[in-house]
Amino acid sequence: MSSSKPLRCIVGSETVRMLNLGHPWVIADRYTSRWPQAACGSLIELISEGGESLGTALYDPGSRIIARRLSSMVIDLGHNWIVTRLEQARKSRNWVDFGDTTVARLVNAEGDGLPGLTVDRYGQFLMIQYYTAAWERHLPVFATALQDVYAAQGIYCKYRPQETRKLAAGKKSRPLQGRLLAGKAAPVDLTVRENGLLYHVDLVKDLHTGLFHDQRQNRLEFRRLSAGCHVLNLFAYTGAFSVAAAAGGAVQVTSIDAAGRYLDWARENFRLNGISFEDHEFVTGDCFVELDRLARAGHTFDIVFMDPPSFSTTSKSRFTTSGGTAELVQKALKLLTSGGLLVTSSNLQKMALPDYLKELRKGSLAVGRHLQVVKVTGQADDFPFTASFPEGNYLKYVVSVVQDKI
Secondary structure, three states, X not given: OOOOOOEEXXXXXXXXXXXXXXXXXXXXXXXXXXXXXXXXOOXXXXXXXXXXXXXXXXXXXXXXXXXXEEEOOOOOOOHHHHHHHHHHHHXXXXXXXXXOOOXXXXXXXXXXXXXXXXXXXXXXXXXXXXXOHHHHXXXXXXXXXXXXXXXXXXXXXXXXXXXXXXXXXOOXXXXXXXXXEEEOOOOOOOEEEEOOEEEEOOOOOOOOOOOOHHHHHHHHHHHHHOOOOEEEEEOOOOOHHHHHHHHOOOOEEEEEEOOHHHHHHHHHHHHHOOXXXXXXXXXXXXXXXXXXHHXXXXXXXXEEXXXXXXXXXXXXXXXXXXXXXXXXXXXXXXXXEEEEEEEEEEOOOOOOHHHHHHHHHHHHHHOOEEEEEEEEEOOOOOOOOOOOOHHHOOOEEEEEEEEEOO
């Protein structure tokens, strides 16, 4: 990168206040509309109206988040600075107990001082995900710094624009999402360990790799809870929670997802762990429709788990976390025995925990049952957030005991 001085861009008083509180985002407003033209990914120096320097940011013209501050000082986004940030992130994870695990979040965007960019380890391979095109031009130097710190066999990258929900719900044949940035390609049968269990992951084909490892600690607890239980996993995806339940001694696990190819992936994950998938049930279908079918057939479960995507569309229904969660809870509670567990989760950043609990309350009141919350957690410890960026505390994981009215 060039060491030439960055453009000086004036921000308003509200942005100054937020930056001084430690929030790294600059939201487009009348001040940013007067900024000089520059290419996406340019480094800019943020300046108050009084001339005070507020540090260096990545410029993303045309976006709502028009800049992301990297440092409160004027810096050059070069190899040495990136290595220092990476080492800082690595040291913070010395406190994390990963157990028998080979998948981890190494850089958690704003939580590690690199806003708009994450890095995950999958065995000997790394995946960079960047949520602003401003990072694109800096990926080569970033990959070199990653190699110096982690000596990975290969480094992949994946652009995650704001329209990911449209991509996820779009055409059946989508272009490959991940590309090899440095090193050698990962094997097509790449597997990782999480708390001693094996999962197949894919770093290239989809928006996601097949394993949401921000749920690592929650899955370990779910594994313990599932012993001797009949478990229903809604929106099962590739069956990570189903595998955990079966490994924990569940009598039977029923996994439902609208995509049959993901359930095939789930069966493969069962096989990898030496668990007979024939002893369990895999149902391809709309979760709302299948819940009604199970209720009509008189099925009951000891544990129902649901971790729906924030937005999804099938031929028969459309789901959004706000509003849809209550309906989903209402249907699921008809299948739970008194004293059973409803385990719900959402990664919707825009919904705060109190609002999420209101959705659970609305659903339970509709069927005249009580939800006694016994545990609320979030993402795993290698997904840190800062007190200055509460949006980073995105995952809501709620364990509730179902009680009948007396």
